Amino acid sequence: MVGPMKSPLDQLTPDQIHRIARIVAVVTAVGLGLGYVTNVLMPLAAGIGTFVLSCALLLAAPRQRATELLGAVAVWQCFAEFLSTMQSGEFQMWRLAVSVATLGISIAIIRVQHLRELMRTKPQTKLADLDQRTVGGFGVLPRTDAQLAELRKDHAA
Secondary structure: OOOOOOOHHHHOOHHHHHHHHHHHHHHHHHHHHHHHHHOOOOHHHHHHHHHHHHHHHHHHOOOOOHHHHHHHHHHHHHHHHHHHHHHHOOOOHHHHHHHHHHHHHHHHHHHHHHHHHHHHHOOOOOHHHEEEEEEOOEEEEEOOHHHHHHHOOOOOO
């Protein structure tokens, strides 16, 4: 039998992490917003803030598609940079570039993890044959032969 858990983190539940992530996402978004408004946000801080915000959002909204969440963050950051430029008269391209690159890295990690899952569960299925939507929140399902025939306009099926 395994001994008692020693770390307080071992006692967390996914629901508690979900609630904490909501708070972290709001606090991080407000902090980034203030950094943009006051124009004191440096590229390194923008990258770190973007990473924290993206992780917190992904944990805070587990049923939402990751690419949609991170895309919304990219749009928000472009808008915040635009407002900052309007106020200060100076466009900080490096700050925006670091933030968007951080989001791109986050998306790449998610895609790699998705491919790893496909390699374990459906190693012989062509990517073109996979349905991109989830059913009931469960994984990617291969299309049926009838659906594939309909997509190809094949009337023999």
